[in-house]
Structure formats: structure tokens, C-alpha cells
Amino acid sequence: MRKLLNLFLAFILVSMTFAGGIKVNAEESDSIVGYWKLVEIAGEKNVMSREDLETYEQLGSVMYLKFRENGTVKFSLFGDEMEGWWNAYGITLEDSWLTYKIEGDVLTITNADGGDMICERTTGDEINALLGYQDGVLDESVVYSDKETKIMDTETASVVVVGYKADMTGFTVYFRCENKTRDSIVISEDKCVLNKYIFHPDWAVSLDSRETLDSEMVVSPAELAKAGLSSVDEMILQMRITDAITDKIIQRGIKATAYPTGKKAEEVKAPARTPAENELIVNDDASCAFIIQGIDPEDTRGLAVNCYLENRSGGTLNFVWSDVTINDIAVSTSYEESVFPGALGYSDVIFLNANLEDLGINSGEITTIKGKLKVYDKTKSTPVVVAEKEFTYTP
Numbered sequence: 001m002r003k004l005l006n007l008f009l010a011f012i013l014v015s016m017t018f019a020g021g022i023k024v025n026a027e028e029s030d031s032i033v034g035y036w037k038l039v040e041i042a043g044e045k046n047v048m049s050r051e052d053l054e055t056y057e058q059l060g061s062v063m064y065l066k067f068r069e070n071g072t073v074k075f076s077l078f079g080d081e082m083e084g085w086w087n088a089y090g091i092t093l094e095d096s097w098l099t100y101k102i103e104g105d106v107l108t109i110t111n112a113d114g115g116d117m118i119c120e121r122t123t124g125d126e127i128n129a130l131l132g133y134q135d136g137v138l139d140e141s142v143v144y145s146d147k148e149t150k151i152m153d154t155e156t157a158s159v160v161v162v163g164y165k166a167d168m169t170g171f172t173v174y175f176r177c178e179n180k181t182r183d184s185i186v187i188s189e190d191k192c193v194l195n196k197y198i199f200h201p202d203w204a205v206s207l208d209s210r211e212t213l214d215s216e217m218v219v220s221p222a223e224l225a226k227a228g229l230s231s232v233d234e235m236i237l238q239m240r241i242t243d244a245i246t247d248k249i250i251q252r253g254i255k256a257t258a259y260p261t262g263k264k265a266e267e268v269k270a271p272a273r274t275p276a277e278n279e280l281i282v283n284d285d286a287s288c289a290f291i292i293q294g295i296d297p298e299d300t301r302g303l304a305v306n307c308y309l310e311n312r313s314g315g316t317l318n319f320v321w322s323d324v325t326i327n328d329i330a331v332s333t334s335y336e337e338s339v340f341p342g343a344l345g346y347s348d349v350i351f352l353n354a355n356l357e358d359l360g361i362n363s364g365e366i367t368t369i370k371g372k373l374k375v376y377d378k379t380k381s382t383p384v385v386v387a388e389k390e391f392t393y394t395p
């Protein structure tokens with residue numbers, strides 16, 4: 001997709017020169033901040049009419065620019081983005097220098113060949129609606145580092161972060177992954193914690209012998225909204241490598257921390273918990289918290305019990321359910337959630353529809369969920385139980 005973006009820019013932004021520029025005054029440069037949607041490309045040849053671009057919109061593809069107060073600009077095409085700079089004299093995208101003028105709600109970006117990109121002022125909400133996304137929750141004025149960060153480097157494989165993207169589509173991390181072996185492997189994340197908050201992006205990439213691939217890990221807008229994050233200042237990843245044929249674990253527990261916005265560890269704050277109306281506090285002490293917040297009626301997998309958990313100790317804690325009954329019928333569960341020190345977040349305990357049906361349980365007619373919560377500190381040579389509580393939850 002990046003290649004397509006570069007080809008498109010080459011098509012519309014050829015032969016830019018400062019000499020052909022139009023100087024804009026301070027009032028115009030101030031008013032450029034915000035969103036502008038491309039509505040027409042005018043020129044003597046190879047133009048795109050308003051009707052052409054409206055056809056793209058109907059297919060869910062919108063070309064737009066976002067100018068920020070800090071002097072940066074984003075150009076978006078078909079869901080891919082390119083970052084540049086702007087000032088009162090022009091715009092820089094890639095190696096191209098463009099000049100512009102503003103007349104009311106129309107922005108005209110000019111190239112030296114006489115072609116114009118004509119844009120109309122819009123809003124982030126309108127762009128979101130055209131793209132079919134929900135409102136963005138991340139602050140798009142935050143600048144993310146383009147510095148490469150090594151997440152993992154072993155004799156088996158390496159993973160390097162080569163970039164980040166934060167907008168209405170969510171938070172995206174771009175990886176470059178290398179398989180150093182002669183076998184096929186799978187690299188995946190065991191744990192992902194953003195700003196002390198637990199996420200489950202389920203990222204994995206398969207690599208053939210000696211292969212290097214680019215890959216993307218995306219955290220959705222819905223998950224970010226639930227966490228209440230406006231920027232991602234800290235990212236903790238724990239990685240795992242498995243054999244692609246046998247699924248045997250080769251290496252795991254490989255942990256690394258990155259600071260995408262340049263903040264220091266002590267500056268990163270965890271988001272506050274949002275209480276639920278019918279929640280049950282199973283445990284809440286100096287070591288940890290575990291709270292059943294409710295049942296998700298829209299989960300298609302089966303019975304999803306929404307839980308909040310928090311590690312207040314100095315070691316990694318494992319939260320485990322056992323001796324579970326639903327409507328007084330014994331139900332097996334393999335639920336276990338491992339939580340880093342200082343981390344918090346939400347975790348669903350899932351009981352599949354097929355399993356419930358075999359036991360004669362209708363997921364829409366749950367009266368009680370009973371069980372035992374055990375919390376282990378597994379950083380010790382011998383795991384230590386730090387909390388053990390029985391619970392009865394009535395939805």
C-alpha cells in the first residue's frame with residue numbers, strides 16, 4: 001500500500017520547486033489547521049474530476065490531509081498515511097515541495113506544472129463517517145517516534161519496531177521480522193501492555209526459512225476507547241516463537257519495553273477503571289484486585305464474563321478460575337491470565353456455546369456463576385498464592 005501511495009504522489013506532485021511558490025500570509029497559514037478532503041485534481045492532463053473522487057468515496061476510500069498546529073501534516077490515501085511538514089510558505093511531502101493558497105473553505109495546493117490539488121475543509125467526524133470508522137479516541141496531534149526499536153533478537157529470530165500509526169483506525173505498530181533458522185517458525189505476542197493497560201491484539205506472523213517480512217499489529221478503536229487512552233506512551237511486549245509445523249514452543253518470555261512518544265517510565269500513567277452497575281468485587285487488597293463487571297450479551301462465542309484485574313504487587317501474577325459452576329452445574333474452564341507488575345485491564349472468561357449446550361445450559365438464562373479465584377505470584381522459585389477467594393455472581 002505504501003508503494004501505491006508513493007505512485008499516487010508521483011502522479012499529482014511532480015517537479016515541485018520553491019521558485020514557483022505562492023507566498024501565503026499569516027492569516028491563511030493559521031486557518032489551514034484541521035482536516036481537508038481532496039475533491040478534485042485540476043490540470044491540462046491526467047486529472048481526476050470531482051466525480052472520480054466521489055466514486056472512490058462510495059467505495060470507502062477517502063483522500064484527505066490533516067494539518068496540525070505543531071507544523072506537521074498527514075496525507076492519507078486508501079487507509080495509508082504519509083507524514084510531512086507545513087509552514088506559511090508551503091508544504092513538504094516526501095521529497096516534494098508544494099505551495100498553497102486558501103480561499104474560504106477551499107485549499108488549493110499547486111505544483112510547478114500547473115496542476116492543482118483542490119481540497120475542501122471538513123472535520124474528523126466526517127472523515128470517520130466516510131471511512132466507516134467510529135470516532136477516533138487517540139489524540140492525532142501526538143507525534144510518535146520513527147526510531148527503530150529492537151523488541152527481540154535471539155539466535156532464532158529478531159523483531160524490530162520500525163514505526164507507529166495512531167488515528168481513527170486504532171493504534172498500529174509496524175514490525176520487521178526475521179527468521180534466522182532453516183525451519184518455518186511463528187512469532188507472536190504473548191502479552192501486550194500499553195500504558196500499564198492489558199490488550200489482546202492476537203498478533204502473529206509466519207516466516208519461512210531465512211525469511212524477513214514486514215508485519216502490523218493493530219489495537220482497535222473499541223479497545224482503546226474502553227481503556228480511555230489518548231496516546232500510547234509505553235508499550236510492553238512479551239514475545240513467543242513456535243515451530244510452524246509442530247506448534248512446539250521454541251522460545252517464550254522474551255520481554256521488551258518501548259516508549260513511542262519519548263516519555264520516561266515514571267511519566268506514564270495507567271488509565272482509571274470505569275465501575276460497572278452490577279459488579280462483584282471478588283478481591284481488592286494491596287496485592288491485587290479482581291472484579292466481575294458483568295456478562296457481554298453480544299458475544300457470539302458463548303457466555304463471556306467481563307472481568308477487571310489489577311496487579312499491585314512487585315511480581316508477575318497469574319489469575320486462575322477453578323471449581324466453576326453455572327446454574328449449579330459444574331463447568332470446566334482453563335481460564336488463566338498473567339499480569340505484569342503494575343498492569344491492569346479487562347479479561348473475558350469464555351464458556352463456549354457448544355459446551356454449554358452439551359450441559360443443558362442456555363447462555364441467555366444464567367442465574368448464578370460460582371467458583372474460586374486463585375492468584376499466584378509466579379516470579380518466586382515456588383509459586384506463592386497471594387489471594388484465594390470463593391465467589392457467587394448473579395447477573
